[in-house]
Amino acid sequence: MSAVAAARQILNQLHEVMASRLHPQGKLDRVVEIIGEALDSEVCSIYLLREGMLELFATRGLEQAAVHVTRLAIGEGLNGIIAEHIETLNLAEAAAHPDFAYRPETGEEKYHSFAGVPIVYRERAVGTLCVQHADPRRYDDVEIEALQTVAMVLSELIVHAGLADDEAATLGEAASGPQMIQGLTLVKGIAGGTAVFHQPRVLIDQVVAEDIEVERQRVYRAFDKMRDQIEAMASQAEFGTGGEHDEVLETYKMFAYDEGWGRRINEAIDSGLTAEAAIERVQQRTRMRMREIDDPLLADRMHDLEDLSNRLLRIVSGQLGTAASQGLKRDTILIAKNLGPAELLEYDRRRLKGVILEEGSLTAHVVIVARAMGVPMIGRVRGLRGMVREGDEILLDADKAIAHARPLQQTIDVFAERMARSRQKQAAYAELRAVEPFSRDGTRIQVMMNAGLRDDMASLPIVGADGVGLFRTEFQFLVSATLPQRERQTRIYRDVLDAAGDKPVIFRTVDIGGDKAVPYLDSENASNDENPAMGWRALRLALEREGLMKSQARALLEAAAGRSLNVMFPMVSEPWEFDAAKAVFDGQLTFLKSQKRILPDSIRYGAMLEVPALAETLDILLPRISFLSVGTNDLTQFLFAADRANPKLAERYDWLSPAVLRFMRRVVQATDGSGVELGICGEMGGRRLEALALLGLGFRRFSITPVAVGPIKELIRKVNLGEVRDVMNRLLAAPTGSLRAELQAWAEQQGIETD
Incomplete structure (x- = not known):
C-alpha cells in the first residue's frame, strides 16, 4: 500500500470518529484502534502534554491501567525525546536506544520495535503518537508518513478539545517572567x-479536506501566484534597498519549479489534507530531514526550500508578508x-x-x-x-x-x-572623522575600512576612513542562485567607485567555495572537502573556473574606465598563482583595447597573505605587486591548524601569541625597503590591543570594519611608535606565552585604553 493510500484509509475512518458524538477520551481510544489495525501494529499509543508532562492518554496493546498514570518529562524516554526535538524515531530495538526509559506498569517489555512521531500544533509539540511491535523491525517509510499525516489531524482534535496544555501553559513563567x-x-x-x-505564524484552522479537488486547485493557484511574484521581483533592476536582493530570487525560482516538491504536496492532499495542512505536512518532513543532515552547507540549501514553503503557505492561506x-x-x-x-x-x-x-x-x-x-x-x-x-x-x-x-x-x-x-565613545570617535591619524611621534598611519555591500559605502565619510582597503566582491555571489551577470557586477563596482570619490578602493576578487559554497559551482572537489576553509575556494576555484574570473576581470576593468583600479587576489599560496590571475586581467585588458574601450588610468595589483607558504617566497612575489595585505583570520587558523568555525577552537589560539607575532614581524622585515605597501585586513587589526602590537611590529596600514575605524584612529594618536616597537622587541625576545597580559599592563601604564 502506498503512503497516500495508507494515510487516506486511516483519515477516512478518523473523519467519522471526529464527527461522532463520542467524548474526547472515547475518540482517542477509537483512534489508537484504527491506527493499530491499519498498520498491523500490536501497540498504538497517544501521549499528551499535560501540566508540562507527557501523559499516556490512550493505548491499544499496553496495559489499560497505565493510562493517565504513566508520565514522562520532556526529554525523558523515547516519547520525551520526540517531543523535545520534534523529531521522528524509527527503531528496530527500542531498548537499545540510549534514552529508552522502561515503565513496568505499561507491560511494554515484550515489544521490541518502536516508531513515534510528534503531534505538533503551531510549531510546538502537544503530544506524541507511537506504535510498537513484538518483532524487531524498522517501520516502512509508508507507515511513518501515514503516522505523520495522522498526527497532524490529531493535533486539531486535541487542541480544540482542550486535552493538552495550551500555549501559555507550555511557555509557563518563561512567557511572563525574566x-x-x-x-x-x-x-x-x-x-x-x-x-x-x-x-x-500561519494559523491552520482546518486540517482535513472536505473536497480534495478544491484543495488541489487552491495549491495550483498558489504555486502560480508564487511563481509570478518571484518572476516579477527577479525582473526588477533593483529590489528593496540593495541590488543583491534580486539575485537570491534565482534560488527561489529553482525550487519554485521543482516538480518533486509539488508532487509531494499533491500526494499529501490525496491523503485527505487541506492545502495548508499538505504544505505544512511536507514542510515538517523537510524539517525532520534537516535534523538528520550533518553537512551544514547542504542544510543551508534545505533552509532555502523551507523559506519557499513559508511563502507558499502564506499565499494559500491569505496570510501574506514577513515582518x-x-x-x-x-x-x-x-x-x-x-x-x-x-x-x-x-x-x-x-x-x-x-x-x-x-x-x-x-x-x-x-x-x-x-x-x-x-x-x-x-x-x-x-x-x-x-x-x-x-x-x-x-x-x-x-x-x-x-x-x-x-x-x-x-x-x-x-x-x-x-x-x-x-554611545559616549562613539560620539568621541565621530569627532575624529576628519582628523588624520598621526602617531605621537608624527607618523601618518593609513586607516581604511572593509566593505562588501553597496550600502556599506555610506559609512566611508561617516567614519572618516582613508578608503576601502578590502571590498569583498563575493557577497553578490553568495546571494545568487546563478553566476552573477557581468553587467550587474560592472554596475555594482562602478557604484562603489562613484561613492568612494577620490578615495582608493581595493577590490578583492571573489572568495567563494569551501565554507562559502554556492549552488551553481557545486563540484566533487568542494563537496568532498573535509576542511572546506583549506579546500577548493578563492583563487584556486577562480583559476579553475576561468569563465568566472574572466567575467569579473572585465567587469572591474569596465567599471574603472578613466580612473584608478586596485585589484587584490585572495589566498595566494605561490607566486605562479598570482601570475596566472594577473594574466586573466591582462587578457581582458587586451580585448578591451581591441574594442577601443575606455580603460582604467592605472591598475595596481596586490595579494592577500593568508597561506603561510607564501611568506617563504615573498622575495619572488614582491617585485610583481604594488601592495600586500595580511588576512589575519585565515592566516591564524592555518598557522595553528585550528578551524575558526569550530566553537571549541575559536578562542583557543591567541592573536598575541609569539607564533603569530613573530610570523608577522618576519613579513614586515621581508617587505621593508621593497616599495610594496604592507597592510593588515581582518579582525585582528580592529581590536585596540592587537592593533597596538601590530603598530609595534611595523604595520602602517589597517583595513578594518567601519565601526572600528574611530577607536583605532584614537589609539594611534596616543601611541609613540618607537616606544611600542621597543616593547614588542623586548617581549618577543624571550616570550613565556601570550603577550596579552604584559602588553596590556604596559598600555595601562602609558594611559592607553584598550578593548
Missing part, C-alpha cells in the same frame, strides 16, 4: 529592542528560526538592532552579511519561541552570547549604563 537566553556568538555587539518574529514587508516600527531584535542573506538585507537598517536565531552557524552566509552590516547576532538557541513572545523587550549581548527577555529593572539599568558608555 528569561536569560544563551546561544552562540555569531556577530559581536550589544543592542536592545522589541522582539519581532521574522516569520509570523520585513510590514516594516519595522521601532528598534527591533529580530527572532527567527533561520535567515537567508537576502532576507536580512530586506530589513530597515535604522531599526534592525540585533538578531537571535534558533539555528544558524558561524559559516552561514547570513552571518557574513550581518557582520558587514554591523548587526549583533547570536544563534543555536534551542526552543527560542518558547522563551520569547512578540513584543517582548530584549537586551542582546552578543559579546557574551546571551540575551535577556523581559529583563528585570536591575538588568536594564546595567545594560543602559553599558549602552550609554558605548
